[in-house]
Amino acid sequence: MNFDRxxxxxxxxxxxxxxxxxxxAFEILRPxxxxxxxxxxxxxxxxxxxxxxxxxxxxxxxxxxLENEIPYExxxxxxxxxRYVMTKDGRIYADSPNAAxxxxxxxxxxxxxxxxxxxxxxxxxxxxxxxxxxxxxxxVCPVGATYQTPDGxxxxxxxxxxxxxxxxxxxxxxxxFFHPVYKVAEKCNFCYHRINKGMxxxxxxxxxxxxxMIGNIRDLGDPVARIxxxxxxxxLKEEYGTKPxxxxxxxxxxxx
Amino acid sequence: MKSHILRPLWVVLALxxxxxxxxxxxxxxxxxxxxxxxxxxxxxxxxxxxxxxVKIKYQTREYCKDCHAVQYKxxxxxxxxxxxxxxxxxPAIDHPEKPEKLNIDRSRExxxxxxxxxxxRPVKYAELRTGTITLKMQDPDTHNPDMECMSxxxxxxASFK
Numbered sequence: 001m002n003f004d005r006x007x008x009x010x011x012x013x014x015x016x017x018x019x020x021x022x023x024x025a026f027e028i029l030r031p032x033x034x035x036x037x038x039x040x041x042x043x044x045x046x047x048x049x050x051x052x053x054x055x056x057x058x059x060x061x062x063x064x065x066l067e068n069e070i071p072y073e074x075x076x077x078x079x080x081x082x083r084y085v086m087t088k089d090g091r092i093y094a095d096s097p098n099a100a101x102x103x104x105x106x107x108x109x110x111x112x113x114x115x116x117x118x119x120x121x122x123x124x125x126x127x128x129x130x131x132x133x134x135x136x137x138x139x140v141c142p143v144g145a146t147y148q149t150p151d152g153x154x155x156x157x158x159x160x161x162x163x164x165x166x167x168x169x170x171x172x173x174x175x176x177f178f179h180p181v182y183k184v185a186e187k188c189n190f191c192y193h194r195i196n197k198g199m200x201x202x203x204x205x206x207x208x209x210x211x212x213m214i215g216n217i218r219d220l221g222d223p224v225a226r227i228x229x230x231x232x233x234x235x236l237k238e239e240y241g242t243k244p245x246x247x248x249x250x251x252x253x254x255x256x
Numbered sequence: 257m258k259s260h261i262l263r264p265l266w267v268v269l270a271l272x273x274x275x276x277x278x279x280x281x282x283x284x285x286x287x288x289x290x291x292x293x294x295x296x297x298x299x300x301x302x303x304x305x306x307x308x309x310v311k312i313k314y315q316t317r318e319y320c321k322d323c324h325a326v327q328y329k330x331x332x333x334x335x336x337x338x339x340x341x342x343x344x345x346x347p348a349i350d351h352p353e354k355p356e357k358l359n360i361d362r363s364r365e366x367x368x369x370x371x372x373x374x375x376x377r378p379v380k381y382a383e384l385r386t387g388t389i390t391l392k393m394q395d396p397d398t399h400n401p402d403m404e405c406m407s408x409x410x411x412x413x414a415s416f417k
Binding site: 056 | 303
């Protein structure tokens with residue numbers, strides 16, 4: 001084949017152009033980029049917990065259990081409050097007796113009386129379903145009984161759930177449990193019946209300290225969305241890539 | 257082809273047909289892939305409505321204020337302004353029809369949920385319109401241990417009787 005310098009350069013230039021162009025196309029079609037380009041409309045429910053305000057009264061847990069008909073005497077709950085006490089000798093006490101249904105009324109973390117002088121730091125952390133953007137609990141459901149609604153809430157279809165418990169195992173936050181009455185998987189859904197009627201979740205209403213807030217992260221005028229976007233907030237177990245939508249103010253590294 | 261080879265084939269085909277027909281009857285028409293795609297959005301759409309239809313039990317203070325205006329005004333002007341009526345009075349549900357009377361919790365344990373002293377409870381409480389106030393905490397073992405809180409204190413006024 002007769003191949004002179006001119007032809008060689010032309011072909012080489014075309015090859016570089018062609019590969020560059022196709023790689024560029026890949027860049028454009030990356031799902032994250034596509035998602036960012038796509039104008040997000042409607043509501044995306046987001047929760048904000050200010051742990052610096054929580055005093056561990058547990059009224060949220062009580063309200064949640066009564067509102068959502070979770071058997072009161074059984075030790076299962078859609079939401080709970082954890083107490084963390086770190087002492088000067090580096091020991092960490094973490095407990096949530098009865099999911100903090102009756103609040104914390106004694107300074108006895110894990111049944112040990114800790115003296116005030118021995119405490120380095122201590123605080124309360126309310127927990128609930130994170131309504132992840134990538135919910136691992138939904139992926140594992142073999143029957144399509146749990147799903148994500150367009151507004152970002154993960155729900156469970158009680159008629160379709162076969163009670164296999166895969167989702168309970170899959171949740172990295174341990175928010176799912178087995179409902180002792182309906183015999184299906186159960187979890188927090190931000191009080192889906194209340195938020196769709198313009199009310200706030202029962203736990204948010206029950207909190208007298210403003211430690212729990214709910215909002216729409218897609219609405220720039222929403223006070224919760226503004227705090228999340230402009231202030232220092234964190235999520236639990238970010239390394240799992242679940243993109244949780246419960247944000248925390250004042251989260252500490254000892255919180256698990 | 258011989259019939260003993262064909263016959264099981266017909267049986268298999270019939271079984272597949274029956275399964276497909278049964279599936280079409282059993283699976284509701286709204287079961288399928290919805291907004292969130294196959295990974296997260298494969299479900300029965302009607303279930304969203306089932307969850308929206310759950311009965312509301314905690315009606316919030318807005319529900320109480322018209323009939324119980326006196327107590328409502330007392331509470332909202334007190335330092336208990338952010339405490340919902342139903343936190344102590346139990347959920348209203350369809351009160352006054354059902355239940356006719358609410359089950360009021362006047363126990364010491366209920367007050368102690370917030371007012372028991374713990375070294376790590378935030379002392380400053382800044383949720384009120386009037387600004388920062390202190391969260392009043394008592395050691396339940398030394399502060400009149402055998403008495404009911406309500407015998408000296410008024411919950412509606414957040415002060416002494």
